[in-house]
Amino acid sequence: MRPKEQLRQILIQALQQAQASGEIAFETLPAFEVEEPKQADHGDLATNLAMVLAKPAKMAPRKIAEIITNNLAAPEGMLQKVEIAGPGFINFFIAAAYWRQVIPEIYSLGLEYGNSELGRGQKVQVEFVSANPTGPLHIGHGRGAALGDALANLLTAAGYEVVREYYINDVGNQINTLGKSLYFRLRELQGEKIDFPEDGYQGDYMKDLARDYLAAGNPPPSPSPTEEDFVTLGRYAGDVILAGIKKDLEDFGVSFDRWFSETDLYDQGEVEKSFQHLKEKGFLYEQDGALWFKSTAFGDDKDRVVRRSTGVTTYFASDIAYHLYKFQQDYNLVVDIWGADHHGYVPRLQAAVEALGVEGRLQVILVQLVSLLRHGEPVAMTTRGGTFVTLREVIDEVGKDAARFIFLTRRPDSHLDFDLEVAKTQSPENPVYYVQYAHARLASVFRQAEAQEIPLPEPDPGLFPLLQLPEETSLLKMLAHYPELMEAAARNLEPHRITYFLTDLASQLHSYYYKHRFISEDAALTQARLCLVQAIQTVLAHGLGILGVEAPETM
RNA sequence: GCGCCUGUAGCUCAGAGGAUAGAGCAACGGACUUCUAAUCCGUGGGUCGCAGGUUCGAAUCCUGCCAGGCGCGCCA
Numbered sequence: 292m293r294p295k296e297q298l299r300q301i302l303i304q305a306l307q308q309a310q311a312s313g314e315i316a317f318e319t320l321p322a323f324e325v326e327e328p329k330q331a332d333h334g335d336l337a338t339n340l341a342m343v344l345a346k347p348a349k350m351a352p353r354k355i356a357e358i359i360t361n362n363l364a365a366p367e368g369m370l371q372k373v374e375i376a377g378p379g380f381i382n383f384f385i386a387a388a389y390w391r392q393v394i395p396e397i398y399s400l401g402l403e404y405g406n407s408e409l410g411r412g413q414k415v416q417v418e419f420v421s422a423n424p425t426g427p428l429h430i431g432h433g434r435g436a437a438l439g440d441a442l443a444n445l446l447t448a449a450g451y452e453v454v455r456e457y458y459i460n461d462v463g464n465q466i467n468t469l470g471k472s473l474y475f476r477l478r479e480l481q482g483e484k485i486d487f488p489e490d491g492y493q494g495d496y497m498k499d500l501a502r503d504y505l506a507a508g509n510p511p512p513s514p515s516p517t518e519e520d521f522v523t524l525g526r527y528a529g530d531v532i533l534a535g536i537k538k539d540l541e542d543f544g545v546s547f548d549r550w551f552s553e554t555d556l557y558d559q560g561e562v563e564k565s566f567q568h569l570k571e572k573g574f575l576y577e578q579d580g581a582l583w584f585k586s587t588a589f590g591d592d593k594d595r596v597v598r599r600s601t602g603v604t605t606y607f608a609s610d611i612a613y614h615l616y617k618f619q620q621d622y623n624l625v626v627d628i629w630g631a632d633h634h635g636y637v638p639r640l641q642a643a644v645e646a647l648g649v650e651g652r653l654q655v656i657l658v659q660l661v662s663l664l665r666h667g668e669p670v671a672m673t674t675r676g677g678t679f680v681t682l683r684e685v686i687d688e689v690g691k692d693a694a695r696f697i698f699l700t701r702r703p704d705s706h707l708d709f710d711l712e713v714a715k716t717q718s719p720e721n722p723v724y725y726v727q728y729a730h731a732r733l734a735s736v737f738r739q740a741e742a743q744e745i746p747l748p749e750p751d752p753g754l755f756p757l758l759q760l761p762e763e764t765s766l767l768k769m770l771a772h773y774p775e776l777m778e779a780a781a782r783n784l785e786p787h788r789i790t791y792f793l794t795d796l797a798s799q800l801h802s803y804y805y806k807h808r809f810i811s812e813d814a815a816l817t818q819a820r821l822c823l824v825q826a827i828q829t830v831l832a833h834g835l836g837i838l839g840v841e842a843p844e845t846m
Numbered sequence: 847g848c849g850c851c852u853g854u855a856g857c858u859c860a861g862a863g864g865a866u867a868g869a870g871c872a873a874c875g876g877a878c879u880u881c882u883a884a885u886c887c888g889u890g891g892g893u894c895g896c897a898g899g900u901u902c903g904a905a906u907c908c909u910g911c912c913a914g915g916c917g918c919g920c921c922a
Binding site for chain 1: 848849850851852853857858859860861863864865866867868869870871877880881882883884885886887902903914915916917918919920921922
């Protein structure tokens with residue numbers, strides 16, 4: 292159901308009729324809202340239409356409201372009462388029968404209820420995580436992973452054709468550094484006392500990696516290593532680490548359609564091709580022996596080097612080529628999810644995308660950093676120093692579902708405090724379990740019904756008038772609003788709205804469950820309630836599916 | 847110094863032009879012969895960082911200031 296959209300159309304028709312009869316005159320219809328008022332005595336839906344029309348129509352808002360309400364032509368039985376209130380709100384009280392229509396709709400659509408055609412099959416790429424394969428994923432990557440995955444699910448449900456991609460930075464001197472780090476750990480393992488390079492990756496995982504390397508029967512480190520040896524070791528380490536990353540993501544419930552290697556950009560000449568593009572448009576120039584991209588032409592603070600005087604291209608050059616490549620795949624929209632520590636990088640990439648002529652089709656979502664706490668005390672995290680909490684530890688300690696839910700309860704902009712102990716020790720009261728419990732509880736009800744040989748409910752419209760409790764109407768309303776909520780979440784790229792909706796729905800369900808028995812002596816009422824509750828369970832499962840959180844049958 | 851993000855209840859966070867600002871946790875008081883108590887019901891708790899401005903109306907938009915986080919390489 293799309294109650295807001297339906298009412299919006301009814302309002303527009305009423306206005307057109309009023310215009311035709313000369314009761315009101317204005318040039319263009321201003322933007323107006325149809326929303327659910329916070330307060331129950333303001334009705335089920337309300338609009339500010341009369342107020343925003345006051346100026347263009349040169350008329351008092353309440354007078355306009357009167358004209359609109361007099362011209363309303365809603366379907367039979369939809370509107371119970373219409374009130375003009377306050378400065379000119381029009382409040383609509385919707386008949387319970389209207390909301391009850393949602394049950395057969397959910398029955399017929401099943402887990403497709405909540406999906407939409409918003410995207411009309413447009414292609415969207417979501418690129419996320421894309422952590423360098425120089426160390427294991429940490430908790431911050433987990434946040435990006437949860438967001439990217441949920442967003443991809445959300446957009447898929449909204450009718451977009453979504454590709455999930457992970458960009459692997461496997462070019463440049465970090466591979467060298469990684470190889471060097473492994474090399475020195477290997478020497479250490481052979482009993483030598485080594486001054487570990489300062490710019491090396493100091494985390495313990497490199498020691499483990501060295502141990503595994505030798506255990507696997509690989510040749511010991513050469514006493515006089517060449518650059519090539521470092522690169523070889525670096526590639527080895529990169530492969531092992533990347534395999535670990537893939538495993539972590541898999542266990543976090545995240546999968547990718549594509550792992551894109553930066554190396555391929557060079558092998559396929561994409562970097563040169565992008566230089567060519569920019570050169571033709573006059574956005575490249577040489578200075579001090581280096582090649583520069585004129586990003587200031589697009590509002591960046593300064594121009595940026597794409598090829599150093601040494602002849603080596605920069606990371607930025609790869610990224611330009613990568614994004615040119617992306618847009619050659621006919622994506623209508625490309626979403627990049629980055630850690631907020633890269634925010635300074637946005638203007639230059641947007642500049643490059645604009646220079647390549649695909650302005651407005653790249654959206655970068657910055658996800659703020661995660662501050663890690665334990666018992667309320669900050670835990671220091673530095674990647675190089677190697678003291679950080681890995682995603683693996685979070686999955687093991689807190690659990691995939693709880694961690695994802697926590698990440699998806701915040702908007703990306705918020706600076707998130709993640710307290711490991713709170714996430715863990717409070718776990719019974721963690722909102723994720725609250726929502727999951729609602730689903731499991733309903734599963735239990737159906738098991739009970741089966742045990743009592745009560746037939747599975749059929750959405751017989753004759754039954755629904757039995758659903759008259761305020762709790763029931765309220766739940767029906769929530770279900771009816773779900774598709775529009777999903778659309779809004781997709782349009783704004785905000786999966787967290789779903790998290791809040793689900794918590795709300797679970798709350799109402801728990802309350803309903805506590806006050807009223809679903810299975811009772813009254814066979815017809817039992818059927819009616821089981822229908823309602825079945826619909827609720829379907830929506831819970833759908834929403835949890837978007838978030839990538841399990842919808843358990845038992846707990 | 848410049849830029850981005852944030853500032854809402856004791857804590858963690860929603861709300862992003864609408865009417866009397868919400869939730870979870872924590873605190874306090876109640877409810878298990880029941881379809882799962884991982885639940886429910888109730889109470890207390892706020893100068894929406896501060897100051898101006900815009901308007902019928904501002905937590906929400908604009909400006910300035912304060913505080914915290916993160917950035918400002920021919921690094922990735």
